[in-house]
Amino acid sequence: MPHRAINLHLVSDSTGETLNSIARATLARFEDHHVIHHRWSLVRSRLQLDRVLEGVQHEPGPVLFTLVDRSLRHALEEVCERLGVPCLSVLDQTMDLLQSQIGAQAKEKRAAQHVMDADYFRRIDAMHYVLAHDDGQGTAGIAEADVCLVGVSRSSKTPTCFYLANRGIKAANVPIVPGAPLPREIENPPCPVVGLTIEAPALIEIRRHRLRLIGADGVRQSTTDYIDPESVKAEILAARRLCTARGWPVIDVTRRSIEETAATVLQLMDAWHARRGQTAPQPAAAVPAAGGGA
Incomplete structure (x- = not known):
């Protein structure tokens, strides 16, 4: 009823x-x-x-x-x-x-x-950092990052970085592009590196939607490598192999919310610092992106 x-x-x-x-x-x-x-x-x-x-x-x-x-x-x-x-x-x-x-x-x-304390300004600083280091920008600044997220295009790196910034975490976003080398700053990273992966059908659908949004009328969606099923599968596999070869943990975001992905990233950050006998950056309390508080 x-x-x-x-x-x-x-x-x-x-x-x-x-x-x-x-x-x-x-x-x-x-x-x-x-x-x-x-x-x-x-x-x-x-x-x-x-x-x-x-x-x-x-x-x-x-x-x-x-x-x-x-x-x-x-x-x-x-x-x-x-x-x-x-x-x-x-x-x-x-x-x-x-x-x-x-x-x-x-x-x-x-x-x-909601006071303007140290946590508040740390979140603002982290947000500025993410804006300056999104999608491979400002790679020299990776030295200042708390964590670096790598993955193929449209694998939720950017929204996860912004969510982490909302917790005061400086997250750099480095795309893994077929045929393009990774920035040298990530060869010996000063912070944890975490890979994000996603199943091919879900990634293809996200990319198709992206092409529709940007009005890619001139792109033949059935043949472009960006959404070609075999090309996408190969791209995902190559990215996973790269992460495995570097010893970088990988999170499958296919059925995860941004919050769940970010929570796992924070756990992996703790584990990375614990192995080195260091203290991981402590995230600030979560501040919902929308909605109104206590």
Whole structure:
């Protein structure tokens, strides 16, 4: 039987990223669900909260919130109780556990994770680095990289590098091009090198889509080596053999999300540094690329 639609209100005194992430992670486990999201961010005054309460009353549904101000929390919980609407502070249990273990009370500080601290500027620096070293650009700068991703064209190197930059990791992107030598800076790399590979049918489809986007009307898509099945298979095989010969680990991204690929890259970075008795760069907390926070 069809599932009924529900309203879900996400109320935050910050950007709403935390709530959006929690909602996405939990709702992904419900098939065929229909949830109408109502996002209320930067709720920091009673006037702003009153608008939220009007919305909840007009379209009742469960409320998830991250509010630091006790008076706003109390008002929200009071109205939800009167309306018979479930209301949950998503961070309370985690905060209680940590306070009991740390032995100190958490400060009542909204948007604490969004301050312009060292992590913030490290992410900005990493983003500038990725922009300057994408797709084989600025190979001399590989000496400053935290990790180098190699692979054939359209194997998710660029989006993975940008995701890593969002964690404060400087990731260089070096394409493996048939018949073209790798830059000499990668012969004796000062950082981990990780290969990305992908199954031929998936790569061909991605490349076909790429050609359509750039309006490659003059390219004979059935014969060009860029999407020719045999040529693509040979290109992927040659890239894998190159990585194996250099001792570079390879990640198959065919059925992985960018987040999963990046998480594996971070694990491989840790292992590379551990073998050398070094401390790997510690990634900053993830900041979702879209959506609104705590």
